[in-house]
Amino acid sequence: xxxxxxxxxxxxxxxxxxxxxxxxxxxxxxxxxxxxxxxxxxxxxxxxxxxxxxxxxxxxxxxxxxxxxxxxxxxxxxxxxxxxxxxxxxxxxxxxxxxxxxxxxxxxxxxxxxxxxxxxxxxxxxxxxxxxxxxxxxxxxxxxxxxxxxxxxxxxxxxxxxxxxxxxxxxxxxxxxxxxxxxxxxxxxxxxxxxxxxxxxxxxxxxxxxxxxxxxx
Amino acid sequence: xxxxxxxxxxxxxxxxxxxxxxxxxxxxxxxxxxxxxxxxxxxxxxxxxxxxxxxxxxxxxxxxxxxxxxxxxxxxxxxxxxxxxxxxxxxxxxxxxxxxxxxxxxxxxxxxxxxxxxxxxxxxxxxxxxxxxxxxxxxxxxxxxxxxxxxxxxxxxxxxxxxxxxxxxxxxxxxxxxxxxxxxxxxxxxxxxxxxxxxxxxxxxxxxxxxxxxxxx
Numbered sequence: 001x002x003x004x005x006x007x008x009x010x011x012x013x014x015x016x017x018x019x020x021x022x023x024x025x026x027x028x029x030x031x032x033x034x035x036x037x038x039x040x041x042x043x044x045x046x047x048x049x050x051x052x053x054x055x056x057x058x059x060x061x062x063x064x065x066x067x068x069x070x071x072x073x074x075x076x077x078x079x080x081x082x083x084x085x086x087x088x089x090x091x092x093x094x095x096x097x098x099x100x101x102x103x104x105x106x107x108x109x110x111x112x113x114x115x116x117x118x119x120x121x122x123x124x125x126x127x128x129x130x131x132x133x134x135x136x137x138x139x140x141x142x143x144x145x146x147x148x149x150x151x152x153x154x155x156x157x158x159x160x161x162x163x164x165x166x167x168x169x170x171x172x173x174x175x176x177x178x179x180x181x182x183x184x185x186x187x188x189x190x191x192x193x194x195x196x197x198x199x200x201x202x203x204x205x206x207x208x209x210x211x212x213x214x215x216x217x
Numbered sequence: 218x219x220x221x222x223x224x225x226x227x228x229x230x231x232x233x234x235x236x237x238x239x240x241x242x243x244x245x246x247x248x249x250x251x252x253x254x255x256x257x258x259x260x261x262x263x264x265x266x267x268x269x270x271x272x273x274x275x276x277x278x279x280x281x282x283x284x285x286x287x288x289x290x291x292x293x294x295x296x297x298x299x300x301x302x303x304x305x306x307x308x309x310x311x312x313x314x315x316x317x318x319x320x321x322x323x324x325x326x327x328x329x330x331x332x333x334x335x336x337x338x339x340x341x342x343x344x345x346x347x348x349x350x351x352x353x354x355x356x357x358x359x360x361x362x363x364x365x366x367x368x369x370x371x372x373x374x375x376x377x378x379x380x381x382x383x384x385x386x387x388x389x390x391x392x393x394x395x396x397x398x399x400x401x402x403x404x405x406x407x408x409x410x411x412x413x414x415x416x417x418x419x420x421x422x423x424x425x426x427x428x429x430x431x432x433x434x
Contacts, residue, residue, distance in 0.1 A: 024329055026243050110327050112241055122382050145405070150398040153382075154375065157399060161378020165339050165370075181367040182374055188362070189406035 009047050011037050013061060016054045017103025025055055025107055055107050062104025063121060065094060070128055078202075080135035081142075081190065085183055085203035087132075088159055092179050095163055096172045105163075125156050133190070143192050151190060158182055180204065226264050228254050230278060233271045234320025242272055242324055272324050279321025280338065282311060287345055295419075297352035298359075298407065302400055302420035304349075305376055309396050312380055313389045322380075342373050350407070360409050368407060375399055397421065 015037035019028040030051055034041045048054045073087040094101045108121070130152035136142045162182055166175045180200065187196035232254035236245040247268055251258045265271045290304040311318045325338070347369035353359045379399055383392045397417065404413035 024327075106329070110241075110329075112323070112327075120385050122385055146402075151402050153395065154399045154402040157378035157382050157395070158371065158375035159378065160381055161374035161376065164377050164381060165374050168337050168339055178370060178374070182371045185363075185368050185371040185403070185406050189402050 005047075008039060008043060012039060012044055012047060012054065013057055014099055015039075016051075017058045017061075017100040020055065020058060020103040021099070021106045024110055025051075058100060058104045059107055061100045062108070065098070065101060066091075066121075066124070069094070074132070079141055079199070080132045080139055081187070082199050082203045084129065084132040084136075084155075085187070085200060087128075088179060088183070089176065089204050091159075092163075092172075092175045096175050122156060122160070125159075126152055129155050136190070141192055142190060143194075146190055155186060158186060176204070222264075225256060225260060229256060229261055229264060229271065230274055231316055232256075233268075234275045234278075234317045236320075237272065237275060238316065238320040238323045241327055242268075275317060275321045276324055278317045279325070282315070282318060283308070283338075283341070286311070291349070296356055296358055296416070297349045298404070299416050299420045301346065301349040301353075301372075302404070302417060304345075305396060305400070306393065306421050308376075309380075309389075309392045313392050339373060339377070342376075343369055346372050353407070358409055359407060360411075363407055372403060375403060393421070 012033065016028070016033050019032050019036060023032070028051065030041050030044055033039075033044055033051075033054070037044075044050075044054070048057060069090055070087065073083050073090065076083055076086070078086070095105060096102075130148050133142060133146070133148035133152050133155075137146075137148060142148070159179075159182075162175070162178055163172070166172045166178050183200050184196055187200065188194035229250065233245070233250050236249050236253060240249070245268065247258050247261055250261055250268075250271070254261075261267075261271070265274060286307055287304065290300050290307065293300055293303070295303075312322060313319075347365050350359060350363070350365035350369050350372075354363075354365060359365070376396075376399070379392070379395055380389070383389045383395050400417050401413055404417065405411035
């Protein structure tokens with residue numbers, strides 16, 4: 001019985017995320033979610049108590065995606081800068097391909113118009129990136145003038161800006177190429193021995209495998 | 218008579234921008250705009266034919282802010298990289314301080330929920346930044362491995378991400394410090410002789426003067 005309830009909750013969550021992404025929070029009704037999921041309005045209210053709670057659940061699911069993905073990348077037996085680049089490719093692919101991440105992302109962009117109180121993702125990402133840059137410093141891989149906290153902030157800005165611009169230009173279709181170009185600029189600024197090519201090629205492939213595992217759920 | 222009509226249009230535009238920024242498009246009514254501006258609903262419909270046209274006018278005003286600002290920075294008798302950094306400080310200050318830019322910016326972030334069709338700003342910014350980097354290449358100021366088009370894209374991502382993150386973290390209060398840190402990472406990646414400090418200090422001051430002129434209207 002618990003398995004069936006879980007399947008119902010999941011199908012409602014995915015239907016809601018898809019509609020939030022396509023139509024926004026205000027443009028999505030309980031009736032739309034019922035139609036797309038093939039579940040009754042009663043089931044929606046039973047499991048989520050309404051649209052606001054569903055939006056919050058999509059956002060929570062979006063935020064819950066990252067710790068496991070971050071953990072898997074951090075544990076990999078590769079240099080810290082390569083972990084960082086591989087992680088960025090995994091996240092970019094999740095934003096392009098995962099319906100819950102995409103729906104949550106639009107809700108977050110429109111968060112000022114959603115009644116639910118939503119967490120801000122940036123502090124956590126900044127800590128993750130700063131931690132990886134400090135690890136790179138320990139490995140001697142970071143240029144002497146790089147300050148991990150300042151550089152970590154800048155990397156997070158650049159990465160989130162990439163998402164905004166890529167979404168506006170072509171619905172993120174070319175996000176992997178754009179991310180590649182971004183790292184071609186940023187890596188030489190971070191590395192003690194500027195040579196971004198090999199690391200970038202390996203990390204882009206590694207990110208692909210880890211990302212596939214992440215979105216397989 | 219034309220002066221008075223212009224003053225009325227301007228006061229409606231600024232009141233609408235302030236409300237769009239605070240409450241979003243869906244959360245703002247013609248009645249709110251009438252109350253804040255002290256003008257009648259009839260005046261709003263006479264000048265703008267409704268909320269959708271007002272939103273479009275705020276967006277158009279946002280987009281119209283940049284060509285004059287860009288032109289003034291491009292004409293300055295300073296190196297191209299310094300023009301680019303000074304321009305970025307002017308734009309950051311406009312996003313922090315100018316009510317029409319702020320209101321237009323929120324409308325743009327929520328553009329999928331606004332009925333009016335809105336232009337995308339990124340192509341224009343990418344061309345501007347690529348143009349300045351090509352000028353820097355002519356001046357011999359760009360590192361040999363820097364490709365202006367790719368680096369220009371990356372600079373635009375980083376700059377817009379800075380806005381998103383800075384807005385989410387503290388309503389852009391610390392955007393100038395954050396922009397300073399961003400350039401400390403990016404400038405050495407761009408420069409043929411990495412030495413960001415003096416250029417950055419001059420450009421931040423220069424941006425301040427040009428920005429004040431820009432928002433004086």
